[in-house]
Amino acid sequence: xxxxxxxxxxxxxxxxxxxxxxxxxxAVAANLAEQQLSGYxxxxxxxxxxxxxxxxxxxxNRINVFPVPDGDTGTNLxxxxxxxxxxxxxxxxxxxxxxxxxxxxxxxxxxxxNSGAILAQFFQGVSEHLGxxxxxxxxxxxxxxxxxxxSAREALAEPREGTILSVISAFASSLKAQSxxxxxxxxxxxxxxxxxxxxxxxxxxxxxxxxRAAGVVDAGGQGFVDLxxxxxxxIERGRRAEPSPLTGALAEDGVDTPALPEFDDQHRYCSECxxxxxxxxAVDRAQLKAALLGLSISSLVIxxxxxxxxxxxxxxxxxxxxEVAARFGRxxxxxADDMRAQTQSAHSLxxxxxxxxxxxxxxxxxxxxxxxxxxxxxxxxxGGSDYLDRVSLSTxxxxxxxxxxxxxxxxxxxxxxxxxxxxxxxxxxxxxxxxVSLARALSGTLQSAETAASxxxxxxxxxxxSCNGSAGQGLLAIWAAEAAQAGLSAxxxxxxxxxxxxxxQLWAAVRDISYGVRGGRAPKLAxxxxxxxxxxxxxxxxxxxxxxLVGGLWGRARFAERFARTVVRxxxxxxxxxxxxxxxxxAEDAELARATVQAALPNLDTIWxxxxxxxxxxxxxxGSLVIGVQDYLPPQP
Numbered sequence: 001x002x003x004x005x006x007x008x009x010x011x012x013x014x015x016x017x018x019x020x021x022x023x024x025x026x027a028v029a030a031n032l033a034e035q036q037l038s039g040y041x042x043x044x045x046x047x048x049x050x051x052x053x054x055x056x057x058x059x060x061n062r063i064n065v066f067p068v069p070d071g072d073t074g075t076n077l078x079x080x081x082x083x084x085x086x087x088x089x090x091x092x093x094x095x096x097x098x099x100x101x102x103x104x105x106x107x108x109x110x111x112x113x114n115s116g117a118i119l120a121q122f123f124q125g126v127s128e129h130l131g132x133x134x135x136x137x138x139x140x141x142x143x144x145x146x147x148x149x150x151s152a153r154e155a156l157a158e159p160r161e162g163t164i165l166s167v168i169s170a171f172a173s174s175l176k177a178q179s180x181x182x183x184x185x186x187x188x189x190x191x192x193x194x195x196x197x198x199x200x201x202x203x204x205x206x207x208x209x210x211x212r213a214a215g216v217v218d219a220g221g222q223g224f225v226d227l228x229x230x231x232x233x234x235i236e237r238g239r240r241a242e243p244s245p246l247t248g249a250l251a252e253d254g255v256d257t258p259a260l261p262e263f264d265d266q267h268r269y270c271s272e273c274x275x276x277x278x279x280x281x282a283v284d285r286a287q288l289k290a291a292l293l294g295l296s297i298s299s300l301v302i303x304x305x306x307x308x309x310x311x312x313x314x315x316x317x318x319x320x321x322x323e324v325a326a327r328f329g330r331x332x333x334x335x336a337d338d339m340r341a342q343t344q345s346a347h348s349l350x351x352x353x354x355x356x357x358x359x360x361x362x363x364x365x366x367x368x369x370x371x372x373x374x375x376x377x378x379x380x381x382x383g384g385s386d387y388l389d390r391v392s393l394s395t396x397x398x399x400x401x402x403x404x405x406x407x408x409x410x411x412x413x414x415x416x417x418x419x420x421x422x423x424x425x426x427x428x429x430x431x432x433x434x435x436v437s438l439a440r441a442l443s444g445t446l447q448s449a450e451t452a453a454s455x456x457x458x459x460x461x462x463x464x465x466s467c468n469g470s471a472g473q474g475l476l477a478i479w480a481a482e483a484a485q486a487g488l489s490a491x492x493x494x495x496x497x498x499x500x501x502x503x504x505q506l507w508a509a510v511r512d513i514s515y516g517v518r519g520g521r522a523p524k525l526a527x528x529x530x531x532x533x534x535x536x537x538x539x540x541x542x543x544x545x546x547x548x549l550v551g552g553l554w555g556r557a558r559f560a561e562r563f564a565r566t567v568v569r570x571x572x573x574x575x576x577x578x579x580x581x582x583x584x585x586x587a588e589d590a591e592l593a594r595a596t597v598q599a600a601l602p603n604l605d606t607i608w609x610x611x612x613x614x615x616x617x618x619x620x621x622x623g624s625l626v627i628g629v630q631d632y633l634p635p636q637p
Contacts, residue, residue, distance in 0.1 A: 035137055035138065035184045035185070035186065036135040036136065036137055036186075037096065037135060037136040037137075037141075037186060038095075038096065038134075038135050039095040039096045039097075039098060039099045039134070039135075042096045042099045042100070042136060043088045043099055044234060045231045045234045045235060046084070046088055046099070046103065046231065047085060047088050048230040048231060048233060048234035049226075049227040049228065049229070049230035049231035049234075050081040050082075050084060050085045050088075050227065050230065051085075051230055052226045052227065052229055052230030052233075053074075053077055053078060053081055053223055053226045053227050053230070054078045054081065054082065054085075056074065056222075056223075056226050057074030057075055057077065057078040057424075057428065058074060058428045059074065060073050060074030060077065060219050060222055060223050060226070061073060061074040061075060061219075061346075061425075061428040061429070062074075062428075063214075063216040063217065063219045063222065064219040064346070065210055065211060065214045065216060065219070066162075066163065066208055066210050066211060066218060066219070067114060067298065067299045067314070068270070068299075068314065068339050068343065069214075069343055069346060070270070070337075070339045070342035070343045070346055071342060071343070071345065071346030071425070071428065071429055072113060072337070072342055072346075072425045072428075073113060073114075073115050073219035073220055073223065074219065074223065074428065075112075075113075075421070075424045075425045075428055076112040076113025076114075076115060076116045077112075077113070077115055077116055077119065077220070077223040078424065079110060079112040079113075079116065079421060079424065080107055080110050080111050080112050080113075080116035080119060080120060081107075081119075081227075082110070083106045083107065083109060083110025084103050084106045084107050084110070084123075086106070087102045087103060087105075087106040088102075088103070095132065095133065095134040095135070096130065096133055096134065096135055096136045097127075097130050097131050097132040097133045097134070098132065100123065100126055100127040100130050100144075101127050103123050103127065104120070104123040104124040104126070104127035104128075107119065107120035107123045107124070108120045108121075108123075108124060108303055108304045108305070108308060108309075108310050109274070109308075109310075109333075111272070111303060111310050111312070112272070112421065113270065113272075113312070114220070114270075114299050114301060114312060115164050115219070115220030115223060116312075117155070117272070117301040117303045117310055117312040118152050118155060118156070118164055118165065118220065118301055118303070119152075119164070119220075119223075119224070120303045120304075120310065121148075121151050121152045121154075121155040121301070121302075121303035121304070122148040122149065122151065122152040122168060123148065124148075124151060124303060124304065124305065125144075125147045125148035125149070125150060125151025125152065126144045126145060126147060126148035126151075128147065128151070129143060129144040129146075129147035129148070130144045137184070138175075138178070138179060138184050138185070138186055138189040139179045139184070141175060141189075142172075142175035142176045142178070142179035143176075143179075145171065145172045145175050146172045146173075146175070146176055148168070148172070149165075149168045149169050149171075149172035152164075152165060152168055153165055153169070155301050155302050155303050156300065156301055157289060157292075157293055157297075157300035157301075157302075158298075158300070160208070161207045161208075162203075162204045162205070162206070162207025162208035162211060162218060163204070163208070163218050163220055163221060164218060164220030164221045164223070164224050166200055166203075166204060166207065166218075166221065167197050167200045167201050167204070167218070167221035167224050167225060168224060169200075170196050170197055170199070170200035171193050171194070171196060171197040171200070171224075171228065173196070174192060174193035174195075174196035174197070175189065175193045178192060178193065186235060187235055187236060190231070190232055190235050191232060191235075191236070193228075194225075194228050194229065194232050197224070197225055197228055198225055200221070201217050201218070201221045201222060201225050202217065204217045204218040204221055205217060266298060266314070267296070267297070267298050267299075267314035267315050267316050267339075268314075268315075268316050268338065268339060268340050269314065269315055269316065269317075269318045269336040269337065269338060269339065269391065270299075270312075270314055270336065270337040270339050271312070271313055271314070271315050271318040271321050271322075271334075271335070271336040271337075272310065272311060272312045272313075272333070272334070272335050272336075273310070273311055273321070273322055273325050273331050273332070273333055273334045273335070274308065274309070274310050274311075274331070274332045274333040275288070275304075275308070275309045275310075275311060275325050275328050275329040275330070275331055276307065276308050276329050276330045276332065277306065277307050277308070277328075277329045278329060278330070281329070282306040282307065283304075283306060283307070283308070283309045283328050283329055284328065285302055285304075285306075285309060287328070288302060288309065288311070288324075288325075288328050289302055291324050291327065291328075292311065292313060292321065292324055292325075294324075295313075295315060295317075295320050295321060295324065296315065296316060296317075297313045297314065297315050297321070298313070298314045299312070299313060299314045300312070300313040301313070309328075309329075310333075311325055314339070318334075318336040318388070318391050318392045319387075319391075319392040319393065319394075319397075322334055322387075322392050326385070331385075331386075332386070334386065334387070334388055334392055335388070335418070335421075336377075336388055336391040336392060337421075337422075338374075338375070340369070341368075341369075341372055341373075341374055342425065344372040345372060345374075345425070345426060345429045345430070346429055350487075351372075351430060351484055351485060351487075352430060352431045352432065352484075352487070352489070352490075353430060353431065353432050353433070353434060353484040353488070353489070353490045353493060354372075354374065354426040354429070354430040354432075354433045354434075354484065355371070355373055355374070355433075355434055355436065355477065355480045355481040355484050355493075356373065356374035356375065356376060356422060356426065356433065356434075356435050356436075357373065357374075357375060357376070357435065357436045357437070357473065357474075357477040358375065358376045358377075358378060358413075358414060358435075358437060358438055358445050358449075358615075359375055359376065359377045359378045359389040359390050359613055359614070359615060360378055360438035360442075360443065360445060360469050360470065360473060360613070360615035360616075361375075361436070361438070361466075361469070361470065361473040361474040361477050361615075362470045362471045362473075362474045362580060362582045362610045362611075362612050362613055362615075362616070362626070362628075363375075363474040363477060363478060363580075363610065364474075364580070364608040364609075364610050367478050367481075367608070371478065371481035371482060371485060372481070372485075373477060373478070373481045374422060374426065375390070376414045376418050376419055376422060376449075377389040377390060377391050377414065377418075378411050378412070378413065378414060378445070378613075378614060378615055379411065379412045379413070379414060379415075380393055380398065380409055380410070380411055380412075380614050380618075381409065381410045381411075381412065382401050382405055382407075382409045382410075383405060383407060389411070389613060389614050389615070390613060393614075395611045395612075395613055395614070395617070396585070396611075398613075398614050398617065398618075399584065399585040399617065399622050402515065402617065402618065402621065402622060403622055408515070408518045408618070409614070409618055410618070411614050411615060411618050413443055413444045413445040413447075413448045414445065414448055415448060416448050416449075416451040416452040417452070418448075418452075419435070419448060419449045419451075419452035419453070420452035420455060420456075423452055423453065423456055423461050424456075427456065427460055427461070431460070431490075432459070432460050432461070432462070432490040433460065433461045433462070434461075434462050434463075434464060434480060434484075434490060434493055434494065434497075435449050435453070435461070435462070435463045435464065436464050436466050436473065436476050436477040436480050436497065437449055437463055437464060437465055437466060437473075438466065438468075438469050438473055438615065439465060439466055439467050439468055439469055439473075439541075439545030439546070440465050440467075440545060441467070441544055441545035441546045442469050442545060442546070442547070443469075443615075446463060446465055449463045450463050462490060462494060464476075464480075464494060464497050465545065466497075466501065466504075466545075467501055467541065467543060467544065467545035468501070468504060468505075468506050468541050468545065468628075469506060469541070469547075469615060469616060470506055470508070470582055470612055470613075470615060470616040470626050470628065471506055471580035471581070471582045471610070471612070471626050471627060471628025472504050472505055472506030472541055472628040472629075472630075473506075473628075474580055474610075474628060475504050475578055475580055475628050475629075475630040476497055476500060476501065476504055476630075478578075479496070479497070479500055479630070479632075479635065480493055480496075480497055482634070482635050483496055483635035486635045486636075486637045487637050488635055488637060493635075496633075496635060499633075500630065500631075500633070502543065503630060503631035504628070504629070504630040504631075505540060505541050505628070505629050505630075506540065506541040506547070506626060506627075506628050507538065507539070507540050507541075507563075507566075507567045507626065507627045507628075507629070508538070508539050508540075508547070508616065508620055508624060508625070508626045508627075509536055509537075509538050509553060509559070509563040509566075509624060509625050509626075510536060510537050510538075510539070510620050510621065510624045511536050511556075511559065511586075511621070511622075511623035511624050511625075512621050512622075512623060512624075513526060513527055513530055513537065513621075514527055514621065515618070515619060515620065515621030515622075516619050516620065516621065521619045522619075533554065534554065534555050534556060535552050535553070535554055536552055536553040536556075536559065536563075537549055537551075537552045538550055538551045538552050538553065538563065538566060551566065553566075559589060559625075560586075560589035560590070560592035560593040560596070560625060561592055561593070561596045563593060563625055563627070564581075564592075564593040564594075564596035564597050564600075564627065565596060565600070567597070567627050567629065568596070568597055568600040568601060571600075571601065571629060573600065573601055573602060573603065574603060575603065575631050576603050576604075576605050576631070576632050576633075577601050577603065577604050577605060577629055577630065577631065577632060578604075578605045578606050578607075578629070578630040578632040579597055579601075579604065579606070579607040579608070579627060579628065579629050579630075580607075580608045580609075580610060580627070580628040581593050581594050581597065581607065581608070581609045581610070581625070581626070581627050582609075582610050582611070582612035582616070582625070582626040582627070582628070583609070583610075583611060583612060583624075583625055583626075584611075584612050584616070584617045584620055584621060584622050584623060584624040584625070584626075585611070585617075585622040585623070586622065586623050586624075586625065587609075587611070589623075589625055590609045590625065591609065593625055593627065594607055594609050597627070605632045606632075612624075612626050
């Protein structure tokens with residue numbers, strides 16, 4: 001009689017798998033209690049530390065007052081370490097040296113913010129010292145961490161005590177001292193150094209007056225201690241620890257809400273980019289630092305290797321930083337966060353909903369700042385170089401390039417990462433976020449925002465299709481920001497936007513369709529005909545978010561006034577209207593259009609004049625005008 005082997009059930013196989021994982025964790029812990037740490041153990045320990053930082057990111061944001069009180073240190077550290085965490089999941093990283101090399105590379109690539117760049121350079125220094133070692137011993141760890149601390153300090157143009165640097169240095173010094181005493185037990189070795197790091201964190205307010213005044217410890221230093229505590233829990237117990245409450249985040253007086261200082265306006269934009277050396281070349285970091293220090297810059301950090309460098313700095317003109325960087329290699333991963341807007345969000349504790357939009361919307365600067373509207377820049381490509389709309393490339397510079405470049409500038413939607421970074425930051429200070437997006441029918445921007453929003457907790461980020469662009473989108477974003485400041489809920493704001501969307505329109509008069517032809521938005525056959533007949537098409541947004549041809553202007557005389565009269569003929573003069581007039585490098589025409597609209601609409605609520613951005617300018621071209629109109633109803637709390 002034949003025998004059949006019994007196949008274990010799925011539940012039994014799962015129990016066996018769990019048992020083997022526990023045994024493996026026990027074996028790692030046993031090694032730690034002795035004298036070495038394998039690549040596997042290092043991966044698990046770092047993952048535990050990263051999980052702790054990510055869990056505590058909101059608390060770290062709350063105590064962020066230095067160098068700028070913009071409340072994003074926790075978010076930046078979480079972004080930096082999230083890139084590292086993904087790399088740690090690669091099972092083929094067998095030895096400790098390979099693990100640290102991958103960690104350093106991913107940290108440099110994914111670094112965000114001042115503390116993120118410093119931490120990336122710390123990992124780089126540790127990795128370079130460790131080389132390809134199979135296992136870590138306490139003595140080797142001490143020397144590697146010491147090299148990392150020195151590398152992190154050298155990355156800063158102006159290192160300051162009382163910051164993450166002080167905490168890293170204290171941790172490194174303790175490891176070195178214990179190594180000199182012959183201590184070879186990993187658990188006690190790490191635990192003693194962690195205690196010293198905690199003490200250094202507690203002393204940061206004694207070293208920086210701004211921390212002392214706010215009653216907090218340094219946010220970057222707190223993030224580093226959180227990382228160490230997660231690692232320490234794994235070393236102690238041989239498994240990933242549950243996230244614990246923030247340790248030592250606030251001063252001993254128990255203040256719940258730190259007294260955040262105001263933004264000091266020294267520099268407005270937190271700017272970053274990656275520089276990759278040409279093949280066979282190297283980035284001269286000393287010369288790069290000297291060149292950047294020739295700018296008006298603060299919080300300069302240069303992290304990375306000879307082949308790839310991440311630059312972080314606070315500036316007023318991000319374009320200047322990117323131009324200097326381009327002298328040393330290929331520049332990618334540009335970003336520039338508005339620290340003034342971030343600081344306002346960090347201070348707006350009572351506002352439950354944050355509003356953002358993309359730079360496809362044309363919004364007066366006064367309204368952006370007054371309403372704390374956040375803007376995600378569209379990407380612009382000119383002659384092989386990439387720019388951030390209105391940040392590293394001004395609107396005036398864009399139109400100069402549009403007129404003179406043999407290859408037309410191209411616009412593209414922001415990548416999901418740009419939205420995700422801003423979503424993460426805003427959600428650390430507000431309950432919900434609403435993105436008033438460029439019409440789905442006009443661009444992939446809305447899809448990019450949806451991709452980023454899908455990674456956030458359900459319901460906390462809502463993407464609203466404005467079915468509009470340029471000035472029309474801008475009017476809807478302004479209303480949403482006013483509603484948020486008035487205290488309306490996210491649901492009420494979305495309902496109001498849905499009603500107003502049908503009462504908001506964008507009109508555009510295109511003086512020369514050659515730019516639309518070059519960009520593929522207008523048929524080639526139409527160009528000679530419009531020039532022969534001196535015809536300027538007029539388009540209008542429809543309920544589906546597309547732009548439809550609705551008429552035109554014959555001849556060039558009184559172009560602005562005739563276009564404005566065409567628009568107001570479709571408006572009830574007894575209604576309360578809001579209007580944005582946008583011009584594509586033709587400010588005088590915009591003023592003529594404004595005066596015409598103002599004279600025709602006696603119940604006008606507000607009329608603004610703005611320079612239309614690249615979102616519409618790339619297709620309408622210089623000399624064109626846009627008018628956004630809205631049958632306005634003020635938000636009702």
